[in-house]
Amino acid sequence: MGSLDASLVCDLPPFEHMARQDIAALLERARSIRVEKGAAVFGQDEAAHSFFLLLDGHVRVVRVTPDGEQVIARYISSGELMGIAQALGRSTYPASAIAAVDCVVLAWPGAMWTEVVSRYPGFASNTYKTVGSRLQDAQDRIVEMATERVEQRVANAVLKLAAQTGRRTEEGILIDLPISRQDISEMTGTTLHTVSRLMSAWEAAGWVKSGRQRIVVVEGHKLMLLAGGAK
Amino acid sequence: MGSLDASLVCDLPPFEHMARQDIAALLERARSIRVEKGAAVFGQDEAAHSFFLLLDGHVRVVRVTPDGEQVIARYISSGELMGIAQALGRSTYPASAIAAVDCVVLAWPGAMWTEVVSRYPGFASNTYKTVGSRLQDAQDRIVEMATERVEQRVANAVLKLAAQTGRRTEEGILIDLPISRQDISEMTGTTLHTVSRLMSAWEAAGWVKSGRQRIVVVEGHKLMLLAGGAK
Numbered sequence A, B: 001m002g003s004l005d006a007s008l009v010c011d012l013p014p015f016e017h018m019a020r021q022d023i024a025a026l027l028e029r030a031r032s033i034r035v036e037k038g039a040a041v042f043g044q045d046e047a048a049h050s051f052f053l054l055l056d057g058h059v060r061v062v063r064v065t066p067d068g069e070q071v072i073a074r075y076i077s078s079g080e081l082m083g084i085a086q087a088l089g090r091s092t093y094p095a096s097a098i099a100a101v102d103c104v105v106l107a108w109p110g111a112m113w114t115e116v117v118s119r120y121p122g123f124a125s126n127t128y129k130t131v132g133s134r135l136q137d138a139q140d141r142i143v144e145m146a147t148e149r150v151e152q153r154v155a156n157a158v159l160k161l162a163a164q165t166g167r168r169t170e171e172g173i174l175i176d177l178p179i180s181r182q183d184i185s186e187m188t189g190t191t192l193h194t195v196s197r198l199m200s201a202w203e204a205a206g207w208v209k210s211g212r213q214r215i216v217v218v219e220g221h222k223l224m225l226l227a228g229g230a231k
Helices: A020-028 A110-119 A121-147 A150-165 A181-188 A192-204 A220-227 B020-028 B110-119 B121-147 B150-165 B181-188 B192-204 B220-227
Strands: A031-035 A040-042 A050-056 A058-064 A070-077 A096-099 A103-109 A166-168 A173-175 A208-211 A214-217 B031-035 B040-042 B050-056 B058-064 B070-077 B096-099 B103-109 B166-168 B173-175 B208-211 B214-217
Touching (some): A103 A110, A150 A192, B070 B121, B150 B181, B192 B208
Antiparallel strands (some): A058 A096, A208 A214, B031 B103, B040 B096
């Protein structure tokens, strides 16, 4: 990893509170891997051979049920750790990570985990914060699924993606990754039919624009009102 | 905490891999608190003043939405840590903890957290395992809610409670805490009406027996088949 300078990554959350030379030492032991759009960084139920940092791109974390149904657990953005099974006390990956666009990831051997967290307490506590906020997100989503109407859930999913990946354009906030109506349905536990019906209605009202694998949020405040439960 | 001997708690998961004298030192700094059935150990959005170990009893972890709807996030059994906001990088409790029966808890000041996890790595890694398995549970539940039929979810919730708190009796496996149909509906994001309809059907088929705040699983394998998706 001689080509990657510590100064380029020291602002990323996992490396905050770490000394520059410690970051450099960690980077030296990482492999840099290009992952093509659609390929898996790691697979559900595989032995957790490595842990990863997403340097560039977006990754979809997907779980498949025994019946073959697919649920999108979350999207990972650049600068986030992933595949940190060791931090969860697991020896296998609980889900698959699929590149939503062409990605660059850093990979460390899973066997390094214990040494890394004990040697760099700052890295450890940032990791556990990440796990904590993912637990919080998961609990939020359970509450959403238990109590909210379908249209609230779909509005929330679109707003979350816009907040996480949005890029300001002339039309509005573009969700900056290829996203289909099927993806939204797998994020919200809703049928494709329902997502299509809602998106069409929002498009007709001028709140969003959408195309193939493309969503632009035009009137975010309308979606926010809807997500908050306004009828 | 002079009255509590380290040998009584050294088998509990949070204390595994800790030396006996370290456990004793930790216990000395804990307060023991009795919490009456129905009272709160801590409240959602309160400053996280303490972290807790449930010594005896069962605790319901509840989240209330801005609209006042209630969702049961999980049940905590004796021997588990709770209110560990610090491990999640939070300064407030994300949910309320309500005693489901009369309980005894140990409480430590939240300000001790950082010192405890750095001084006792065994305690820290057990804690993070706990957080990891709660994240896993939450993700499982999201997948369930997104893909399973209501009857599968309700069967799963009953089986989970039986596995967590069940006591073998002549009638079958008694869920050993007061549990109402309303509780099951708040665990599964289902209406009370649906839970009642399912429980009545299962009772008529001889799979469960139920009374006021009481459920006995008689034919667990039938519920397992149902939970697994058999029609």
